[in-house]
Amino acid sequence: MTNTVIKYIDGNWDEVQDEAKAAWRLVITLDEAGNEIMRQRQSVGARVGRKTWSTDPRAKAVMKDGVHGGTPMSNPHGH
Amino acid sequence: MAGLFAPVGEKEITRALVNRFNTVFDSIIDADVVIVGAGPSGIIAAGELAKNGVNVVCVESNNYLGGGFWVGGFMMNPLTVRAPAQKVLDELGCHYTGADGTEGLFLTTGPEACSKAIAWACDQGAVFQNVTNMEDIVLRNGEDGNPRVAGAVINWSPVASLPRQITCLDPVAIECKILIDATGHDADALSKLADMGLAELPGHGSMWIERSEDLVVENTGFVYPGLMVCGMAVTTAYGLPRMGPTFGAMLLSGKKAARIALEDLKRQGWTPREDGPANRRRREIEENVASGVGTTGTRRENADEEILLTA
Structure with missing residues (x-):
C-alpha cells in the first residue's frame, strides 16, 4: 500500500x-512506513520546458543529431 | 631470441582478450544495477554499489570514462567541490586544498580526482562497459502490474555514427533490477520514457550553483518504477537550475543513488552473495594485491628497478 x-x-x-x-508539482510516492519510493514532476504552470543537449562534441547527443542520424535500431522512439 | 618482454604472441593475446571479455560480459547480462553514464555521479554510484556486493555495470558511450570530471570548467584543470563533498575526495585518496579566503570551498584537479574516482570504483569491483550506447530501455510489467524499467538495450557506440543505409545492426539487451540514469543533461534513459509519454522531461534551468547542488542531491532517486536519476540528469528530470563548474553534488548524488538503490534491492529480496560477480571481482583484485601481482602499484618500486636492470 502506498501513499502520495x-x-x-x-x-x-x-x-x-x-x-x-x-x-x-512534485508527486511523491511513499511506502506504508512513510519512506519515499519515487518522486515525479508534473507541470501545472506556464513554465516552458526544453530539451537540452550536451555541448560536449564527443557526446552521444551530438552523434544523435549529427549528419549520420544513427541506425534504424538506434532510435526506436524517435528521440 | 631473448627479449625484454615475455614471449607471448598474437594468438595468446587475442585469446586472453576474448575470454576475459566474455567472462565479464556474461556476469553483467543479468546485473543487479545498470548505470548509464560514467561521469562522476555514475562512477561513485557504481563504486559504492560494488563495495556493498551489488553486481553493477556502468555503461559509457565514450571510450574514456569520467565525463566532464576531467576538467574543472572553462577548460581549466583546477576543480572545485564545496563542503561536505571533500569527504568523498578523502575516500578516493585525492589531494585537495582550501580555496584562498573562501570557507567551505576546496580545490583539486580534474586529472587527479577523475583518475582516482575511476580507480576506486574499479577496486570495489564495479564493471565498466565503455564505447557502448544505451539505445533504449526494457519495460516490463512489475509484480504490481504496472510498467517497470527492467533493463537496457545497448550497442557499440560507433554503430550510431555509421551511415543509416548500410547499417541494420541489432543491439543486445541486459536486464537489471534497477536502472540508474547518470547521463548528465541528456537524461537519456528518462528521455526514452518521455518519448513514450510516460514521463515529463522539462530540461534544466539556468545556472544557480548554490541552489542547484542541494536540489540535485535532494531529488536524486526514483523517478519511475525501476528507474533512478542521479547527477546532472536530476536537473533535467525536475527542471532544476544547472549547476556549473563545481562537482560536490555529483559525488554526493552518486552516494545517495547507491544508498537508495541498495535499500530498494533489499526490498526486492536481494541479498549480497559472497560468490556474486561483484564480490568475486573485488576478491580477485584483493588477492592480486596481497600476492604482489598487478594492481594498485604494489610492485611499482621493484618493477622500476627490474625493468631498468633488464633493459
Whole structure:
C-alpha cells in the first residue's frame, strides 16, 4: 500500500502552499512506513520546458543529431 | 631470441582478450544495477554499489570514462567541490586544498580526482562497459502490474555514427533490477520514457550553483518504477537550475543513488552473495594485491628497478 504526497514548487524552486503560484508539482510516492519510493514532476504552470543537449562534441547527443542520424535500431522512439 | 618482454604472441593475446571479455560480459547480462553514464555521479554510484556486493555495470558511450570530471570548467584543470563533498575526495585518496579566503570551498584537479574516482570504483569491483550506447530501455510489467524499467538495450557506440543505409545492426539487451540514469543533461534513459509519454522531461534551468547542488542531491532517486536519476540528469528530470563548474553534488548524488538503490534491492529480496560477480571481482583484485601481482602499484618500486636492470 502506498501513499502520495503532493508538493507545489514555484519558479524559484521553493515550496509554496498555493497551487496557483506553483510552476509544477512534485508527486511523491511513499511506502506504508512513510519512506519515499519515487518522486515525479508534473507541470501545472506556464513554465516552458526544453530539451537540452550536451555541448560536449564527443557526446552521444551530438552523434544523435549529427549528419549520420544513427541506425534504424538506434532510435526506436524517435528521440 | 631473448627479449625484454615475455614471449607471448598474437594468438595468446587475442585469446586472453576474448575470454576475459566474455567472462565479464556474461556476469553483467543479468546485473543487479545498470548505470548509464560514467561521469562522476555514475562512477561513485557504481563504486559504492560494488563495495556493498551489488553486481553493477556502468555503461559509457565514450571510450574514456569520467565525463566532464576531467576538467574543472572553462577548460581549466583546477576543480572545485564545496563542503561536505571533500569527504568523498578523502575516500578516493585525492589531494585537495582550501580555496584562498573562501570557507567551505576546496580545490583539486580534474586529472587527479577523475583518475582516482575511476580507480576506486574499479577496486570495489564495479564493471565498466565503455564505447557502448544505451539505445533504449526494457519495460516490463512489475509484480504490481504496472510498467517497470527492467533493463537496457545497448550497442557499440560507433554503430550510431555509421551511415543509416548500410547499417541494420541489432543491439543486445541486459536486464537489471534497477536502472540508474547518470547521463548528465541528456537524461537519456528518462528521455526514452518521455518519448513514450510516460514521463515529463522539462530540461534544466539556468545556472544557480548554490541552489542547484542541494536540489540535485535532494531529488536524486526514483523517478519511475525501476528507474533512478542521479547527477546532472536530476536537473533535467525536475527542471532544476544547472549547476556549473563545481562537482560536490555529483559525488554526493552518486552516494545517495547507491544508498537508495541498495535499500530498494533489499526490498526486492536481494541479498549480497559472497560468490556474486561483484564480490568475486573485488576478491580477485584483493588477492592480486596481497600476492604482489598487478594492481594498485604494489610492485611499482621493484618493477622500476627490474625493468631498468633488464633493459
